[in-house]
Amino acid sequence: MEEKTKKSSWLNKNILGMGLASFFSDASHEMTTAALPTFLVNLVGNTLAPQFLGIISGLSDAASSFVKVFSGWISDRIKKRKGLITIGYTITGFFAGLTGLAKSWVGALFYRTFAWIGRGLREPPRDALLADSVSPEYYGRAFGFHRAMDTLGAILAPLFVFFALPSFGIKNVFLISFIPGILAVLAIFFLTKEISQRSRKQQSMGFWKDIISLPKSFHFFLLAMFVFGLGNFNRTLLLLRAQQVLTPLTGLAIAGSFSILLYAFRNIIQAISDYFLGRLSDTFSRKILLSFFGFFIFGVMSLGLAFPVPKLWFFILLFFLSGISAAASTALEKAYAADLLPSPLRGTGYGVLQTIDGLGDFLSSFLVGFLWSAISPTFAFVFAALLSFGSATLLFIQS
Structure with a gap:
């Protein structure tokens, strides 16, 4: 009876709780993401910022991914998800705020990496718990609502940075991020x-056997997602590109502020599109x-x-498309x-x-940041575009 009640409505207490957690957590770490390009330019200069920003984003994402593959499997193995989710949110909020204390790009890398390890710990068990909490006919709505709440936090964060940066300074923005993290x-x-x-009869066969036993259709889906991922550069590079193209027109300070405001606009579009x-x-068809x-x-x-x-109108259009794409590639995925x-x-699958x-x-x-610095931004973003079109073709032809 409890199971039936739990799945009779998609907007239940679990979905609401995880939505609020994502709202606050995204508000916390997106403050640090919006401030990171400017913070890094202050540390290493405008020339080296794209390369180091790519390294920081790439390595922190890699660390997060290493943890994800184990945290999801562990949650299946022990048949418990909430503890891992709680610990993950705690680690992310703590280390994201500490990034503002970094004295070099290496320090920023250290703090950002540990913050993203927390994300890796929480995300697969959270997504599994979310899917467990609703019936299949409501998967789209449940994940769309969750992503919309996540994105609403990401809307407030860059807006706060935009208005607070002149008054509070870049380092204090990182420290304020502790509040929504808690x-x-x-x-x-x-x-x-x-x-x-406990009522589920299928038992774990071991880490690698469980991965191999995942459905073949899911393995093909993984291939399409990997091809897309190769071109799906971190959004901090989007911010930096807007800032650099607009700087000759407005100056560095105003261009930096505009890029943060455009990022908030992008997140509004994503929040609307998520649900x-x-x-x-x-x-x-998903x-x-x-x-x-x-x-x-x-x-x-x-x-x-x-x-x-x-x-400016051109970048408004690009950030609009970025918001649409981000909504689809997260909630629908x-x-x-x-x-x-x-x-x-x-x-395990998540x-x-x-x-x-x-x-x-x-x-x-890493590649887009490196190609940008070593060859040109044109070459780097054409590389990303071709991989995106290839992944769209792969997914479309999946049986």
């Missing part, structure tokens, strides 16, 4: 409950929606960054994965999926 932990601790998995696309995917709105649109946006028009994964291996995503993010952030 609220995220409290939301998980007090509002969410475990979903019993809309998620709900739409409960009716229409696979087709993901391949077009997620992968193809990202490729178009990348081409725009490769051949930019130095006008996880909802589609829930369709493919059996419940007893859901944590861990592998997010590890594949992170491996692609590591390579893309």
Whole structure:
């Protein structure tokens, strides 16, 4: 009876609790993400900032991915998810705030990496718990709502940085991020409950055997996601590209402020699209929606960054496309994965999926940042666009 009640409505206490936690956590670490490019330019200068920003983003994503593949499997093995989620949110909030104390780019790398390890610890068990909390016909809505709450936090963060930076200074912005980080932990601790998995008959066969036993359709999906991940550069490079193209027109300080404001606009578009696309995917094919709105649109946006028009309206358009793509490639990716994964291996599947995503993010952030500095930004973003179009084709032809 409890199981039936739990899944009779998609907006239950677990979905709400995890949504609020993501809202506060994203507000916390997105403050640090929005401030990081300017913080890094102050540390290493404008010339070296793209390369070091790519290294920091890539290595922190890689560390997060390494943890994800184990945290998801562990949550399946012990049939408990909430403890790992709570610890992960705690680590992220703590180390993201400490980034502002860094005295060099190596220090920023250290703090950012530990913050992202916390993300890796929490995300696969959280997504598995979210999918366990609703019926399959509501996967799109549940993941769309969760991503919308996550993105709302990301909207407030750059807006806060935009208005607070002149008054508080760059380092204090990082310290203020502790407040929403703490609220995220409290939301998980007090509002969410475990979903019993003891009645599920399938038992773990061991780490590698569990991964191999994942459905073949899910393995092909992993291939498409990896190809997309290779071109899916970190959004901090999007911010930096806007800042550098607009600087000759407005000056560095105003261009930096505009890029943060554009990032807030992007997140508003993503928040609106998160739930809309998620709900739409409960009716229409998640696979087709993901391949077009997620992968193809990202490729178009990348081409725009490769051949930019130095006008504000042009970057408004690009950040709009970035928001649409981000909504599709996060909410729809996880909802589609829930369709493919059996419940007893859901944590393992999400861990592998997010590890594949992170491996692609590591390579893309490093490669795009390096190609930008070593050759040209045009070459770097064309590289990203081609991979995005390739992944859209792969997913579209999946049977």
